[in-house]
Structures are given as structure tokens and as C-alpha cells.
Amino acid sequence: MNKKELYNKILQLDGLTNEEKSELLGLLRKQKKYGLVWEDKPEDVEERLRDELPVLIEDATKAIISDYTDAPNHVLIEGDNLEALAALTYTHEGKIDVIYIDPPYNTGNKDFVYNDSFVDSEDTYRHSKWLSFMNKRLRIAKQLLSDKGVIFISIDDNEQAQLKLLCDEIFSQNNFVSDVIWQHSIQPKGYAGKFSLHHNYTLIYRKSEKFILRNMERTEEDNKAYKNPDNDPRGKWRSGDVRNALYRPNLIYDIITPSGKIIHAPEKGWRWSKETVAEKINSGEIVFNRDETNIIRKIYLDTVEGRCPETIWFGKDVGTTREANTELKEVFDGEVPFDTPKPTGLLKRIMTIGADNNSTILDFFAGSGTTLHATMQLNDEDGGHRKCILVTNNENNICEEVTYERNKRVINGYTTPKGEEVPGLKGNTLRYYRTSFVGRSRSMKNMRQLMTLSTDMLCIKEDLYAEQPKFGEQQTYKNVFRYFDNGKKRMMIIYKEEAVPLLVDLIQKTDYEGMMRVYVFSPSEDPWEGEFEEVQDKVQLCALPQAIYNAYRRILPKKKDDLIASDDTETTHQEDILNGMLNFDEEEELQ
Numbered sequence: 001m002n003k004k005e006l007y008n009k010i011l012q013l014d015g016l017t018n019e020e021k022s023e024l025l026g027l028l029r030k031q032k033k034y035g036l037v038w039e040d041k042p043e044d045v046e047e048r049l050r051d052e053l054p055v056l057i058e059d060a061t062k063a064i065i066s067d068y069t070d071a072p073n074h075v076l077i078e079g080d081n082l083e084a085l086a087a088l089t090y091t092h093e094g095k096i097d098v099i100y101i102d103p104p105y106n107t108g109n110k111d112f113v114y115n116d117s118f119v120d121s122e123d124t125y126r127h128s129k130w131l132s133f134m135n136k137r138l139r140i141a142k143q144l145l146s147d148k149g150v151i152f153i154s155i156d157d158n159e160q161a162q163l164k165l166l167c168d169e170i171f172s173q174n175n176f177v178s179d180v181i182w183q184h185s186i187q188p189k190g191y192a193g194k195f196s197l198h199h200n201y202t203l204i205y206r207k208s209e210k211f212i213l214r215n216m217e218r219t220e221e222d223n224k225a226y227k228n229p230d231n232d233p234r235g236k237w238r239s240g241d242v243r244n245a246l247y248r249p250n251l252i253y254d255i256i257t258p259s260g261k262i263i264h265a266p267e268k269g270w271r272w273s274k275e276t277v278a279e280k281i282n283s284g285e286i287v288f289n290r291d292e293t294n295i296i297r298k299i300y301l302d303t304v305e306g307r308c309p310e311t312i313w314f315g316k317d318v319g320t321t322r323e324a325n326t327e328l329k330e331v332f333d334g335e336v337p338f339d340t341p342k343p344t345g346l347l348k349r350i351m352t353i354g355a356d357n358n359s360t361i362l363d364f365f366a367g368s369g370t371t372l373h374a375t376m377q378l379n380d381e382d383g384g385h386r387k388c389i390l391v392t393n394n395e396n397n398i399c400e401e402v403t404y405e406r407n408k409r410v411i412n413g414y415t416t417p418k419g420e421e422v423p424g425l426k427g428n429t430l431r432y433y434r435t436s437f438v439g440r441s442r443s444m445k446n447m448r449q450l451m452t453l454s455t456d457m458l459c460i461k462e463d464l465y466a467e468q469p470k471f472g473e474q475q476t477y478k479n480v481f482r483y484f485d486n487g488k489k490r491m492m493i494i495y496k497e498e499a500v501p502l503l504v505d506l507i508q509k510t511d512y513e514g515m516m517r518v519y520v521f522s523p524s525e526d527p528w529e530g531e532f533e534e535v536q537d538k539v540q541l542c543a544l545p546q547a548i549y550n551a552y553r554r555i556l557p558k559k560k561d562d563l564i565a566s567d568d569t570e571t572t573h574q575e576d577i578l579n580g581m582l583n584f585d586e587e588e589e590l591q
Contacts, residue, residue, distance in 0.1 A: 054436070084435055094147070096361070108158070138167065148212065242295055244270060342370045367392065452479070497522065
């Protein structure tokens, strides 16, 4: 019996509930002839997401706001990264250019916690738990990547082989870019009879063929091979290969030298056609050696753009774990509050080859916060406008006391243990968020609460935080509508649908360039388009919370949606709208 026949057989079985049939069909779909197989081990956090939806709430007391008008907004999220990733599917699906993660390596030495318990080397399901953990997060990470996006994953020998197979399945083997070896230490270590371990791996996968691997900057060391022994007026050059890498019969021909000598083609042929070679000889790009027995291709230094990344990284440009500890000591006045930091040089290399200088970067195993530190340094060095999102839990207060504190000091400036004053990278804004939750059942109360609590997420989504106390002459009210305007773009959030008619009138009377993004509460997919018909050329409408439900549906564990219950929250009636202005209780007025 083939899989299709078995599928139909299951559907026709009596005595099974729909949920039981669904479970059997799911198991059938999971069967495969080749690939990575493991025992799925549910997480407590995953079960929580069956009943609750995550949202992101800002802790404004921790915000570090730059005076620079065009400062990039960086985001730090405190919470379980599966919950945070779920929330980011609404704010950043398809918008992340570079993801870097340094997940637990699952060494068996209590470096990996699963459902509040350490996974040690004796755990029978050690690898299955790790793969279940990574599988859920990497599948969401793929959705967050832009079509030009790329993910870099640090790992060591404990899970490198399993991670490679998992990533081949999630991102496709065709999107494998490279497996880079990073020499993280130089000093000999270990015991007699064993290898001294000096490296780990960085697996690299692109989202699609649209990804562009960028070159690194050339150094004086890179240019040493270029010389000018013949005083060529074009300047320094080095010799290059003229042979073809693949066999091409049409590229096999003899070359006649100026004195009439014959140079026979190599086994696989020349790199170019006979006509092209003749042109390069005439231009001087191809020359002959003194006795005309060989040809030389000149590769001129002025034609070389950067340097291709190699698959082995070492040296001062990327740093070592010792240098990473030194960096952390300098920021924390001699202390090292995190065991396994990465050097900023490593992250700067990743960002340089992974995307342009206006990219959005995500690290959802943020640890000590090196990724943000490196982002701000790189922006300062090349004038870039990269934005960084960090996610980490607050176990042992790591998020507040290490990740946040480190980057707060980097922005504000700090003093090293030697008394050196390091100026702050003040052209950066950092905002601090925590994950919170709303009931998943679609009662009207939950829907309104989700709409209200989604405001901070909308600011992240639109990268727009400049809240205004008025729209036109109308005072804003935090539970009715809010208005954001940074001079470049605008956003209005309407929590009370009763306010729509008056706000439409105000929009019609207000002059502004471009379109204003309007998020409006609606129990359905319809954002009151009929009401906004007269101003459709001035607004882009979105119905909430339905847009959030749609984003979450694709990634959260399955749960049946409840029918929309009656609205058991207080409503705002028409009598609250007086004299052409919204008139709500004073305590609702936005200060």
C-alpha cells in the first residue's frame, strides 16, 4: 500500500476522533527515506503557547535614547527565545538580513537546559532534546530571514553533524553556503594522547539564491603578492591561471607567439575563446615569458575588489575567546560576568560578508550581547545604519546585568581597569522589552487586550517610536487612539472602533505627504474599509488583532479557535463623542 492509499484509509477509519486521525496523518507525513530522525520531546514553553499568545512590552525605564535624529533603534528582548521569535514573526517576517546564533553546544556538562533541567551526558534523549529545541527555533528563523538573508550558527563537534543535517532539511541543502572553521584559541591545551582543540564551526545557510556573499576589505598583507617587475604603466599585478577548470572542447586550440612558436592547449582547454585571448594579448593583459614557452595572465591590483572570504578564520581580525574575555573585562571594570563570550571581531566579520551596512541583524541566543556591541562598533567605523535585535532569557539576571548593562556602557562610555576612558557610541538607541501573554481563545476581551498590548510591537514593526499628544487639533487618548509621527512616516492606532468616523473626518482635513499606516481594531479581517473610503488615498489600513493571529497561526502549536464571545469589556458609546472632538475620561488622556 502506498502512502496516498494509507492516507485515505486513515480518513475513513471509524472509532477515531478527528484529533486522533490528524495525529496519525501527521506521523505518516513525517516518515521519510533519508534524513535526520529523532524523538520529538515537547517543551514546556511550547505547551504554554497552545493557550497563550506572546506579545512584547517595553520597559521604558531601561530605554537609552540617542540625541542623534537618525540613530538606529536596537531592540533587546528579555524572555524565552521561542516566545520572542513567535512575536517577531509578526514584526519582522521576511525582514531580517543576518541571523547569528551561538546556541548551547550540548556538551553534556550542564550547558544545555531543557524544561528547567540540565541535560547531562547520561541522558538517553540528549540529542533528541537538543534537536527538538533547535528545530522549532530554526524553522521560525527561516521565516524571519529576507530573501537575501543568511544565518550563521556557531557549534562544536558535539552537535555539528546533527545540526548540518537539520539545516539541510530546514533551509535546503542547495542553500548551504559554507562551514567555516574558527580558530578560537592559540595556546596549547589538553592532555597527552589527545588533540589540543583550537576550533569550532560556523555553519552558514542562505534563505535563497538571492543572497550575495560580500568580499572582505583588502589589507597590505593581501597586496604583497602584487608587484610591477616590468614597469607596467597600469601598476602592480600578479600572475593568474589561464587554464580552464572544466573540460571544454571548443576552448582547446594552439596559441601562436609573436615569434611564431606554438603553445599547445592544456588538457581541459584555455579559460577564454581564441578571440578573447587575442584581445588580451593585444591589450597586454596576457604576455609571454622570455623564451615564449609559456603565457602569463596579469591580474592588476586596481581591478581587484576586496578579498574573498576563506573557510578558515583566525588572527587578529576575528579574535579569540581570550580576546573576547578581555573585551568583557574592559567593559565591566575587570570582571568577566559571562563564561563563553564571542569576540567582536568575529561578529564584525560575519556582518561584513553577510549583508550591507543598512541591514537588520538578529541574535536570539544573545548571551553577553557581543552581537549588538559589534554592530555599534561597525556602524561607527563605516558610517552604517545597521539595526540589531537581541533575545535572551534572564536566568541569573543575565539579560539585565550582562547583556543590557554591557551595551548600556558601550553606548554611554566606560572606563577600563587601566583607567582608560572609552568614549560612548552615542549614535545608538537601545530599547528593552519583555515577553508577556494574552489568552489565545478569541473572546472579545482577549481580542481587545491583544490589540492594546500590541502597541509596542507595532512600534517595533514600523520602526516608529515618536508618539505625539495630538493628531491635528484632536487630543489622543491611550485607550481610544494613539498617533506616531517622526517627520518621515506616520502611524495611527485606533483601539475603539466608535472613534473611526471622527478620525476619518480629521484625516480628511489634515494635510501630509505620503500614506499614513492605520491599525484599527476589528473582530474580523475588515479594517472598516467602507468608513475610510473617502481617505483611501491617504491611509494604509490593517485590521488588528487578525493580522497578528494570521502571523502566529503559521508557527504556533495547533489550537482550535473559540467562537467570538460577547464583548465583556467597557465600550465607548456615541455619547462620548461631543462637539466634533473625542471626549474621554481625563485619566485616559495621554500625557
